[in-house]
Amino acid sequence: MSMILRLALIGFGNVGQEFSRLLLSKQEWLSERKELDVQVVAISTKTRGSLLSDKPLDLKRILRIRESGKDLAEYGPGFSDFSALEIIRKSQSDIVAELTTLDIESGQPAIDHIRTAMQAGINVVTANKGPLAYAYDELKTLATRKGVQFRFEGTIMDGTPIFSLVERTLPGCAVTGLTGTLNSTSNLILTRMSEGKTMEEALEEAKKRGITEEDPSMDIDGWDASAKITVLANVLMNAKSNPKNVQREGIRDIKLEEVRRAAESGKKIRLIAKAQQLNGVVKTSVRPELIGTESPFWSVDGTSSALTLQTDLMNEITIIESNPTIAQTAYAIFSDMLLISEGLRAHS
Amino acid sequence: MSMILRLALIGFGNVGQEFSRLLLSKQEWLSERKELDVQVVAISTKTRGSLLSDKPLDLKRILRIRESGKDLAEYGPGFSDFSALEIIRKSQSDIVAELTTLDIESGQPAIDHIRTAMQAGINVVTANKGPLAYAYDELKTLATRKGVQFRFEGTIMDGTPIFSLVERTLPGCAVTGLTGTLNSTSNLILTRMSEGKTMEEALEEAKKRGITEEDPSMDIDGWDASAKITVLANVLMNAKSNPKNVQREGIRDIKLEEVRRAAESGKKIRLIAKAQQLNGVVKTSVRPELIGTESPFWSVDGTSSALTLQTDLMNEITIIESNPTIAQTAYAIFSDMLLISEGLRAHS
Numbered sequence: 001m002s003m004i005l006r007l008a009l010i011g012f013g014n015v016g017q018e019f020s021r022l023l024l025s026k027q028e029w030l031s032e033r034k035e036l037d038v039q040v041v042a043i044s045t046k047t048r049g050s051l052l053s054d055k056p057l058d059l060k061r062i063l064r065i066r067e068s069g070k071d072l073a074e075y076g077p078g079f080s081d082f083s084a085l086e087i088i089r090k091s092q093s094d095i096v097a098e099l100t101t102l103d104i105e106s107g108q109p110a111i112d113h114i115r116t117a118m119q120a121g122i123n124v125v126t127a128n129k130g131p132l133a134y135a136y137d138e139l140k141t142l143a144t145r146k147g148v149q150f151r152f153e154g155t156i157m158d159g160t161p162i163f164s165l166v167e168r169t170l171p172g173c174a175v176t177g178l179t180g181t182l183n184s185t186s187n188l189i190l191t192r193m194s195e196g197k198t199m200e201e202a203l204e205e206a207k208k209r210g211i212t213e214e215d216p217s218m219d220i221d222g223w224d225a226s227a228k229i230t231v232l233a234n235v236l237m238n239a240k241s242n243p244k245n246v247q248r249e250g251i252r253d254i255k256l257e258e259v260r261r262a263a264e265s266g267k268k269i270r271l272i273a274k275a276q277q278l279n280g281v282v283k284t285s286v287r288p289e290l291i292g293t294e295s296p297f298w299s300v301d302g303t304s305s306a307l308t309l310q311t312d313l314m315n316e317i318t319i320i321e322s323n324p325t326i327a328q329t330a331y332a333i334f335s336d337m338l339l340i341s342e343g344l345r346a347h348s
Numbered sequence: 349m350s351m352i353l354r355l356a357l358i359g360f361g362n363v364g365q366e367f368s369r370l371l372l373s374k375q376e377w378l379s380e381r382k383e384l385d386v387q388v389v390a391i392s393t394k395t396r397g398s399l400l401s402d403k404p405l406d407l408k409r410i411l412r413i414r415e416s417g418k419d420l421a422e423y424g425p426g427f428s429d430f431s432a433l434e435i436i437r438k439s440q441s442d443i444v445a446e447l448t449t450l451d452i453e454s455g456q457p458a459i460d461h462i463r464t465a466m467q468a469g470i471n472v473v474t475a476n477k478g479p480l481a482y483a484y485d486e487l488k489t490l491a492t493r494k495g496v497q498f499r500f501e502g503t504i505m506d507g508t509p510i511f512s513l514v515e516r517t518l519p520g521c522a523v524t525g526l527t528g529t530l531n532s533t534s535n536l537i538l539t540r541m542s543e544g545k546t547m548e549e550a551l552e553e554a555k556k557r558g559i560t561e562e563d564p565s566m567d568i569d570g571w572d573a574s575a576k577i578t579v580l581a582n583v584l585m586n587a588k589s590n591p592k593n594v595q596r597e598g599i600r601d602i603k604l605e606e607v608r609r610a611a612e613s614g615k616k617i618r619l620i621a622k623a624q625q626l627n628g629v630v631k632t633s634v635r636p637e638l639i640g641t642e643s644p645f646w647s648v649d650g651t652s653s654a655l656t657l658q659t660d661l662m663n664e665i666t667i668i669e670s671n672p673t674i675a676q677t678a679y680a681i682f683s684d685m686l687l688i689s690e691g692l693r694a695h696s
Binding site: 022026029030033034159160161164165168169170171173293294295296297299300301313314315316317318319320321323324325327328331334335338339346 | 519648662673
């Protein structure tokens, strides 16, 4: 029984395009192995126009258009200047993939996109931390009330299973604490500094590789890691927190000399994010810490990330992601889409 | 809608008893959160007799009886000298938990137990490597034909999600290679040797802690690691292999001097198990290797284990289990039981 799955892509930047390429490359597999006919029926961009169709859009052609730098108007049929919210409401999609860029101050406009989709009874997948950091409880409650699925694996460590790991493979096992090195840019900078480079040189590399912004404050002041530990604490430990509650210290003031001294005493400096239960309240923190060779994060260099789950029944489990690229973020959307399709099938 | 789940425990040694304790401690949670009424209706032991009942057995009393070293005859009603196979056939259980000890040469008698359960239409969970290493293909095919579920998370790294990780959280992502440090005893010995202890002293500790047998050949000759990499390769890479195909070298001949020399050059010796695809064939090996600080296994000391999955869409994912005890093996059975109950509900 083949199932049609209609997608609306809200945001069509690097992640949206990479996801589209993955989708095209997996079309046969989806059809043969999963009996899924995935159709993109809507695409919304911030400045390049939008496409809305009741038939499947030609994703290959759209990718060619965007890769050559042209607007979606070039596509022809279905082109409009509808807003993202209008596209979501009109799209008759089964899944909205929220792929816009993050506003760390507010989580917007992604929160509005997700809220609108859920209110219209549409399932949501996102790789956007903002909504989870600022509005997880509201969105989770709304999803339950509307009977839609909400998945967000890509928000932390790209497609590395963290949320689905706890939800789908550790039944009855409670997460009691979290320790992670979650910000690629900080980890890359600290790695390069231990190789003798200055922070400025390392930042230059991070900018060139497209993993940090022109203003790197998000990364080196610990905001990105704060958003991530908040998302983890909210989802896995029911923390009901937000990034502004995180006791936060970034790596901006770390001196080359400190990194050198750490190395001399057999240590590394790493930006460590933590969530801990203290007297019934979940406390979150992000700060540079010294780690030793006994730490599971010792080998986590460059842009890699790692997370240790402290649990009640399984002691500590650590999961490490090595050298991610945008392909892994695209896989997060892809795997979330597949898990949603399983859920849809179970309830059909 | 509360669901009754009837279990037959084949084997009631350390793992069976620890699982029973976990079950008792989770009874309320199972009932309230999972709407599950788990009833143990049969227990088979090798030398202490068996119990078979159509009503739930009093697990608390049975634990007290075994903890005081007495035979199951002490329990009274339901006591018999039925063989394990008879118990399985007569038990009318929904799940057989195969918890006997491993015969690494043949995988028996566990294979017969599992085969008999499946033929009777009973779902199976096991923590026993043997059947997976020697008869995975046959048992998987039989399970499919009989429409029963077959889970075995506890065979590798205790309850750490490996099989369920790939199956339930990495859809469409293929495992292309495996690298692990999977044998606790070897890892503990190598750790102690790097602290200056001799292999004999370290082995003594392992025996005292109950993690190796009187004859430690299984561990220090690499058989345990060979069985484990075979299971992983069979399940995750469709290798159709068995432990005798593994290119195997244990740690028996490692000298203290070699460990010392490794440390002087900033390395550690670890027993590394690998599965790799070469010209369409999966090759498996177990051998002592030098690892450096860049290895994700660098921090994996003592009885901890770790596995790196090489994949097509997610690069490398490493998962580390820290300092497991028998409680984590018990959790493997518990979580497998819960995943089977989900499957039963979906098909009811």
